[in-house]
Amino acid sequence: MIRRRVVVDGRVQGVGFRESCRRQATHVNGWVRNLEGGRVEAVFEGEPAAVEAMVDWCRSGPPWATVTAVEVYVEEPQGDNGFTVR
Numbered sequence: 001m002i003r004r005r006v007v008v009d010g011r012v013q014g015v016g017f018r019e020s021c022r023r024q025a026t027h028v029n030g031w032v033r034n035l036e037g038g039r040v041e042a043v044f045e046g047e048p049a050a051v052e053a054m055v056d057w058c059r060s061g062p063p064w065a066t067v068t069a070v071e072v073y074v075e076e077p078q079g080d081n082g083f084t085v086r
Contacts, residue, residue, distance in 0.1 A: 003030075003045040003075040006058050010068035012040045018085045020062035021054075025083040028054055033086035045080045 008017070017040050021032045027050040030043035044054040061067050 001046060001077045002048050002051050003043065003077045003080075004051055004055055005041065005043045005073040005075050006055055007035070007071040007073075008040045008042070008058050008061065008067055009038075009070070011038075011064075011066040012061060013038050015064035016062050017065050021058070022083055022085050024057050025054055029080035029083055031080070031084045031086050043075070043080070045077050 013034050018032045018034065021040075021042060025032075025044065028044045028046040030045050032040060032042040035041050042054075042058065044051045055070070055072055059067055059070050
């Protein structure tokens with residue numbers, strides 16, 4: 001199990017990013033939320049291939065998003081269960 005926290009910059013609020021992320025996150029645990037200033041933050045925890053697939057998805061997001069940067073942080077797994085929109 002691994003855990004990654006990402007902060008996504010660009011046009012990522014008001015374009016369905018969080019809901020699209022939730023639908024994509026079928027094989028990971030964690031959460032996604034909007035941040036002040038127009039960014040989105042998400043945490044993905046699970047098998048390495050599934051987590052990395054979600055991190056890669058964040059680099060483009062849903063069709064209406066314009067992602068300009070993704071910061072990725074390595075964190076210790078915390079045993080999250082399920083995936084939620086905050």
